[in-house]
Every structure is written in C-alpha cells, then in structure tokens.
Amino acid sequence: MSSQENDEPFRMSRPLDIDDGPDIKPDSISGPANALLITACLALVLNCLGGIAWNTLTSTTGDPPRPPGMNDDEYHNYKLGKQAAPFLRAVAISIPTLSLYPLAILGALRMKQRKGYWLAMLSSILVMLPCSLVFFVGLPVGCWVIMALRKPEVKDAFA
DSSP states (O other): OOHHHHHGGGOOSSOOOSSOOOOOOTHHHHHHHHHHHHHHHHHHHHHHHHHHHHHHHHOOOSOOOOOTTOOHHHHHHHHHHHHHHHHHHHHHHHHHHHHHHHHHHHHHHHHHTTOOHHHHHHHHHHTTSSSSTTHHHHHHHHHHHHHHHTSHHHHHHOO
C-alpha cells in the first residue's frame, strides 16, 4: 500500500470552519421573521382595539328595565350584572389575543436571533389560527415561515 492510500480516509474535503455558522442567506430567516413579527404585533393591536370598540359600542346607558316580579335587591344585582357584561365579553374575547400573540411575538424575536426553532415553528402556527381578522394575513405569512424553517440550512442555523 502506498502512503497516499493510507491518507485517503483521513483527508477532509474542505477546511473545518469552527466559528462560522451554516451558510444561509440573511433573507431566508430575517424576511419571514420580520413578517411574523409584524403580523403578530398587528393582530395584538387590532384585537385590543376591536375589544375596546366593541365594548364601547355595545354598552348601554341608563338602567335596564326591571323584569316583572323582581324585588329591589335582586334588581340591584341584575343592574350590576348588566353593567359588567360588556366588560366580561371583552375580556373573554381578549384571552386568545393576550395569550397567543405575545407568544408569537416572542417566537419571531427568537427566530431573528436564530434561537428557539420550535418556538418559531409554534409562532408561525399561532398566527395562522383564526383568532382575529389578521388571520387572512397570518395564513400566508405562517405558511411562508414554516416553509423557510423547514429548509435544512435554516434548521442548522438554529443551534
């Protein structure tokens, strides 16, 4: 055997780059991450404004009519419930907004840092959920982010 045959299994095809990450275009992560961030922020703001507007538009002024056969104490509690109902409806509608979209924002920020692959994947799914009218924007953005995250070179960048 010649010495060249012995060296063959140990020869590297290219030099080892320890400090460099995988070679990917900056747009393959930053573009989808920015779109995800903008979509999640837009959904959060619009849902909060929508809850405030709905609460304002559905609230009534004055006392509700007294149902027949109701005494004064029951009527007082009835009025309190009628006054609290628009606020409770707004809170019930805001729960998805206040829990899902901040998580989507966090995932987009972590995606920009190339950290938290599964959080970025979860964030892209969250913006596709029909929890607001931004769903129509979130659906294509979420698909774009998932397609970008599935690329092997992008997966390797999250380490």
